[in-house]
Amino acid sequence: MGDFFRSVKFRVILCILALLVGVMIYAVSMGGYTISTVGIFNTVAAPFQRASNAISTRVEHALQVYGDAEDTFEENRALRREVAELHTQLSGYEDTRQELEELQAFMGIKERHEDYTLSAPCEVIGFVTNDPYGAFMIDGGEEDGIHLYDPVVTELGLVGIVSELGAQTSTVTTILSPDLNIAACSSSAGDRGVLTGTVALSQEGLCKLQYLSRDTKMKKEQVILTTGENGLFPRGYVIGYVKDVQPDDSGMTAYAAVEPAADLSGMAKVVVITDFAGKGRLTEKEAQTDADGQ
Amino acid sequence: MLTGSKSQERRHVLLQIVQWVLFALLIAVCFLLETAGSFLKPLLLIPLALCIASHCGEIQATAVGMIAGFLIDLGCGRFLGSNAVLLVIFCVAVSLLYRYYLRQKLLNIVLLTAVCAFAQGYLDYMFCYGIWGLADVGLLYRHVTLPVSLMTTASSVLLYFPVGLIARKCGNRRTYELEKMPEYRD
Numbered sequence A: 001m002g003d004f005f006r007s008v009k010f011r012v013i014l015c016i017l018a019l020l021v022g023v024m025i026y027a028v029s030m031g032g033y034t035i036s037t038v039g040i041f042n043t044v045a046a047p048f049q050r051a052s053n054a055i056s057t058r059v060e061h062a063l064q065v066y067g068d069a070e071d072t073f074e075e076n077r078a079l080r081r082e083v084a085e086l087h088t089q090l091s092g093y094e095d096t097r098q099e100l101e102e103l104q105a106f107m108g109i110k111e112r113h114e115d116y117t118l119s120a121p122c123e124v125i126g127f128v129t130n131d132p133y134g135a136f137m138i139d140g141g142e143e144d145g146i147h148l149y150d151p152v153v154t155e156l157g158l159v160g161i162v163s164e165l166g167a168q169t170s171t172v173t174t175i176l177s178p179d180l181n182i183a184a185c186s187s188s189a190g191d192r193g194v195l196t197g198t199v200a201l202s203q204e205g206l207c208k209l210q211y212l213s214r215d216t217k218m219k220k221e222q223v224i225l226t227t228g229e230n231g232l233f234p235r236g237y238v239i240g241y242v243k244d245v246q247p248d249d250s251g252m253t254a255y256a257a258v259e260p261a262a263d264l265s266g267m268a269k270v271v272v273i274t275d276f277a278g279k280g281r282l283t284e285k286e287a288q289t290d291a292d293g294q
Numbered sequence B: 001m002l003t004g005s006k007s008q009e010r011r012h013v014l015l016q017i018v019q020w021v022l023f024a025l026l027i028a029v030c031f032l033l034e035t036a037g038s039f040l041k042p043l044l045l046i047p048l049a050l051c052i053a054s055h056c057g058e059i060q061a062t063a064v065g066m067i068a069g070f071l072i073d074l075g076c077g078r079f080l081g082s083n084a085v086l087l088v089i090f091c092v093a094v095s096l097l098y099r100y101y102l103r104q105k106l107l108n109i110v111l112l113t114a115v116c117a118f119a120q121g122y123l124d125y126m127f128c129y130g131i132w133g134l135a136d137v138g139l140l141y142r143h144v145t146l147p148v149s150l151m152t153t154a155s156s157v158l159l160y161f162p163v164g165l166i167a168r169k170c171g172n173r174r175t176y177e178l179e180k181m182p183e184y185r186d
Helices: A002-006 A008-029 A036-067 A069-088 A090-107 A281-293 B002-035 B045-053 B058-076 B082-100 B106-128 B138-169
Strands: A122-127 A136-138 A151-153 A158-165 A170-174 A181-186 A192-196 A207-213 A223-226 A238-247 A253-260 A269-275
Touching: A002 A008, A008 B058, A008 B082, A036 A069, A036 A122, A036 B002, A036 B058, A158 A238, A181 A238, A192 A253, A207 A238, B002 B045, B002 B058, B002 B138, B045 B058, B045 B082, B045 B106, B045 B138, B058 B082, B082 B106, B106 B138
Parallel strands: none
Antiparallel strands: A122 A136, A122 A269, A136 A170, A151 A158, A151 A269, A158 A170, A181 A192, A181 A223, A192 A207, A207 A253, A223 A238, A238 A253
């Protein structure tokens, strides 16, 4: 084997390794923009990926139906019990109606926000392999008017942001990822916090609304909305629902486990908000602050 | 006699082309399987690249490792080249080990895949998650990295046979070389 390390072959392999390290450093320096050759590869591979993903999604769904049969049965029983309870609590229907009106109002958010410029619906062409936060690829890119860090949504709620941009495809980082920090507030109580992903909660498909005041009035099932303060996300878009409120480890603040309104694991189509009122406001402010400082 | 050797040579070249086309198809299928669905999956390209490397020379192993590594980078959303560097090193090492020391046995490739899969998994975990010191980050190793490494190792059993069959049918027989004995002089 000693001869190998003195051979031309070994030198050629070393040169290839050096080239690969160079490619890696170049890819790091691109800061979220896909290398053009990769973009071409993604364009070629996209139809095949779409086809294989469609097949596996159907198989996954079919298996889930059989796998969840027991859960569905239990859920059905629980729902029947719930219906019976609701019948007995009919006297309190006024509260229920009010709650329903609130929910209807949130469903109409999209219609009320005329300032949004939306991309054409983008198909989910594949999920990032073994990503714990469910990042995925869509068939829309720079050519479709999508920009890096644009918010990605469904009609149900916020999904994430465009974290890598190619000419015809993009990668979306979901709100389960710790890489994302979103200024958020509750719909009624007015509590504000920062919504981010955590390793532990992401395993259950939840995210964390942190830095809430210790005596927060936030309750289960309350709707969490974007505040739009950082200019990355539009104001008042539904993120999810409060699942649980707990004091933080330090005891100084509280946090809420938030269940995303959009089904992050079973999405087929999403829409990218390419423009909205207040977009990039913080960036301008920061620029102003920098200018003032100088 | 000369005509016979020419036709043999032509047949050998043709078989080599068929072999590499089949390997390319296997690589494409494994890539598609890797990127389909949102559930945890084995990184099939690792055992496939190692199986192919065990049947070919060092330069071919470099090329296979580079392609498979790039595809893993694309599928897993990692920086382009990070897995390619690792797989090139592993593929060349596997090719050399098979040239000088190892024989085509299932256990050998399973063990080599295990070493490669766990090394790749640990490095990926460290550089993508561990390095940031997030709370409960160990959960990711137990719930994502470890199962993926185990599945990857297990999948080498499935890929060993088709790759071996292609290599055998296409007449790619490895020649084993003995290391030169050092010369002793009085």
